[in-house]
Amino acid sequence: LGQHLARRLVQIGVTDVFSVPGDFNLALLDYLVAEPGVNLVGCCNELNAGYAADGYARARGVGACAVTFTVGGLSVINAIAGAYSEGLPVVCIVGGPNSNDYGTNRVLHHTVGLPDFSQELRCFQTVTCFQAVVNNLDDAHDLIDTAISTALKESKPVYISVSCNLAGIPHPTFAKEPVPFFIAPWSSNQLGLEAAVEATADFLNKAVKPVIVAGPKLRVAKAQKAFVELADACGYPIAVMPSGKGMVPEHHPHFIGTYWGAVSTSFCGEMVESADAYLFVGPIFNDYSSVGYSLLIKKEKSVIVKPNRVTIGNGPSFGWVFMSDFLNALKLKLKKNSTAVENHHRIFIPSTTPLKRENDEPLRVNILFKHIQAMLNGNTAIIAETGDSWFNCQKLRLPENCGYEFQMQYGSIGWSVGATLGYAQAATNKRVIACIGDGSFQVTAQDISTMLRCGQKSIIFLINNGGYTIEVEIHDGPYNVIKNWNYTGFVDAIHNGEGKCWTTKVRTEEELVEAIAKASGECKDSLCFIETLVHKDDTSKELLEWGSRVSAANSRPPNPQ
Structure with a gap:
C-alpha cells in the first residue's frame, strides 16, 4: 500500500x-x-x-x-x-x-x-x-x-x-506499475455555453469603455492562457484583483494595474469604476479585497465569470459553463474596443520615485521596495507575507515569468516561511524573494532550518518594524507590540555552520545596496537573510487607507432587532 x-x-x-x-x-x-x-x-x-x-x-x-x-x-x-x-x-x-x-x-x-x-x-x-x-x-x-x-x-x-499496520502489506489491486493516472476533462453544457457567450457578447459590445479584471480563481480554472487570448482579442484594459496578482502578465500592453477599490494602483481604480461594463474573471469579493465592502462596482454593469458559471448583470446566469471554454468562445464574438485603453494612456502619470534621502538617513520602506523591484526578473518569484508586505509587494511591477504568491483569503500570519520552503523546493529554476514582517516571522521561524537542509538559495527580507503593523492600522493596542529578536543571530544559530547561509542587518540605503549586491553575487548560491530595520510607523499609504476601512467594517454596530 x-x-x-x-x-x-x-x-x-x-x-x-x-x-x-x-x-x-x-x-x-x-x-x-x-x-x-x-x-x-x-x-x-x-x-x-x-x-x-x-x-x-x-x-x-x-x-x-x-x-x-x-x-x-x-x-x-x-x-x-x-x-x-x-x-x-x-x-x-x-x-x-x-x-x-x-x-x-x-x-x-x-x-x-x-x-x-x-x-x-x-x-x-x-x-x-x-x-x-x-x-x-x-x-x-x-x-x-x-x-x-x-x-x-x-x-x-x-x-x-x-x-499504521497496512503500509507494508501487498494486495492484488496494487499493480507493480499502476495504470497511468488519468482524469477525464470536464466539458461545458454546449447549449448553456452558446447562450452565455451570446448574452455576454451582446452586453459587452454595447458598452463604450469596458474593462476586464482578473481574479484568483483563474488558477483554479486553469484559464490563464484563455484569459490572455481574450484580452488580446478584445483590446480592453486589463486589471487584476490583489489576490490574482501574478496570474496575468504585467508586461501586457493593456495592463493597467491592481484593482483594489480605494487602494488600487493609481489610475486603475478610476478606470475600472468609471467603466460602463466590467468583465470580472474568477473574482473573490470579500471584506479584504473589497476594502471593507467599499467598492464602487454596480452589479448591473458586471459580468461575473466563475470557474463553472457565468452571470450577466442582475441575470441571466448560466451554470455548467467552464471558464476556459467560455473565454475561448467569447474572444471570437467580441468587437475590438480600445477606448478605455486610450483613455488610460491620456490620463496616466507614471508613479514617482521615493524622495531623495539624506546621507545616513535611516532606511525607509519605500526605498527598500524600490531596490527589490530592481532585483526582479523571469528567474525570480516574490512571496509576500500577510501584513504591510501585501501592499508594498502589490505595487511591484512583475517582469515576464516572474512568480508572485500571497495568501489573501485566509491571511494567516507566518504562512510565508513554510510557503517559501515549499515554493523554492518546487520551482528550482527560480530564486525566491520573500518579504516577511517580524511579527509573522516569529510564528513559524524554525523552518529556516529545513531550507538550509534542502540547500535552498532564497533571499529573505525580514522587515523589522517592532510589531504587528497591519493590526496596528486596524485597531491598535499593547498586544501589537512584540519582543524584539536578534533575527540574524537567530538564523545564525539555526545555521550552526551546516549548509550555505549568509545574514546581515541593514539600517541605511547604502547598507541595503551592499547587501543586495552580495546576495546577488558572491552569495548567490546561499540562503540570504537580510534584516531591514525600519521605523514602526513607516507603512504604505495603502495600508493606512485599507486599515481604517476594514476597521470600520469590523466595528459596524448590530442591526436593530
Whole structure:
C-alpha cells in the first residue's frame, strides 16, 4: 500500500513530500523514502509542513504532506484550511490507528482519551473536499485514487488516513506499475455555453469603455492562457484583483494595474469604476479585497465569470459553463474596443520615485521596495507575507515569468516561511524573494532550518518594524507590540555552520545596496537573510487607507432587532 501511494504521488507530479514523523506514520514514511521519485522533506512542525505543501502546490500544481494521527493532523489543519480557501490541491496524508482498533472500545494515545477515532476526521471534513479512511486493503486503491482525483478536479485539499499496520502489506489491486493516472476533462453544457457567450457578447459590445479584471480563481480554472487570448482579442484594459496578482502578465500592453477599490494602483481604480461594463474573471469579493465592502462596482454593469458559471448583470446566469471554454468562445464574438485603453494612456502619470534621502538617513520602506523591484526578473518569484508586505509587494511591477504568491483569503500570519520552503523546493529554476514582517516571522521561524537542509538559495527580507503593523492600522493596542529578536543571530544559530547561509542587518540605503549586491553575487548560491530595520510607523499609504476601512467594517454596530 505504501509503495502504491508513493507511486501515485509521483504520477501526479509530487516529487517532494513535507513530513513530520510520528509513531503512526513511520512505516508509511519508509515507503515514501524508498520511492526513487519522492524526496521526503522533514519539517520542524506540522503547521510548516502544511504551509510548505501549500507553497509547493502554487508552483507545481499539487502538493503533499504526511503527519501522524490527531496530534499531527490537528496541528497541520490550519495550513490545510488555508489551502482550501485558496483553491490549492494538497494531499494531506495521516498515519492512522492499527486497523484492528477500529470498532473496539480501546483508548489510544494521541487522542483526546475517548474510544472514538473520528475526531480528526470530523475536523478535516470542513476543510477538505474528500476524506479517505484507509483501514481495509480491499478498498484502499479505490479510496486513494478517488481522493487524489477529487483533489485535482476540485482544486482543493483532501485527507487520506492510512492505518499504521497496512503500509507494508501487498494486495492484488496494487499493480507493480499502476495504470497511468488519468482524469477525464470536464466539458461545458454546449447549449448553456452558446447562450452565455451570446448574452455576454451582446452586453459587452454595447458598452463604450469596458474593462476586464482578473481574479484568483483563474488558477483554479486553469484559464490563464484563455484569459490572455481574450484580452488580446478584445483590446480592453486589463486589471487584476490583489489576490490574482501574478496570474496575468504585467508586461501586457493593456495592463493597467491592481484593482483594489480605494487602494488600487493609481489610475486603475478610476478606470475600472468609471467603466460602463466590467468583465470580472474568477473574482473573490470579500471584506479584504473589497476594502471593507467599499467598492464602487454596480452589479448591473458586471459580468461575473466563475470557474463553472457565468452571470450577466442582475441575470441571466448560466451554470455548467467552464471558464476556459467560455473565454475561448467569447474572444471570437467580441468587437475590438480600445477606448478605455486610450483613455488610460491620456490620463496616466507614471508613479514617482521615493524622495531623495539624506546621507545616513535611516532606511525607509519605500526605498527598500524600490531596490527589490530592481532585483526582479523571469528567474525570480516574490512571496509576500500577510501584513504591510501585501501592499508594498502589490505595487511591484512583475517582469515576464516572474512568480508572485500571497495568501489573501485566509491571511494567516507566518504562512510565508513554510510557503517559501515549499515554493523554492518546487520551482528550482527560480530564486525566491520573500518579504516577511517580524511579527509573522516569529510564528513559524524554525523552518529556516529545513531550507538550509534542502540547500535552498532564497533571499529573505525580514522587515523589522517592532510589531504587528497591519493590526496596528486596524485597531491598535499593547498586544501589537512584540519582543524584539536578534533575527540574524537567530538564523545564525539555526545555521550552526551546516549548509550555505549568509545574514546581515541593514539600517541605511547604502547598507541595503551592499547587501543586495552580495546576495546577488558572491552569495548567490546561499540562503540570504537580510534584516531591514525600519521605523514602526513607516507603512504604505495603502495600508493606512485599507486599515481604517476594514476597521470600520469590523466595528459596524448590530442591526436593530
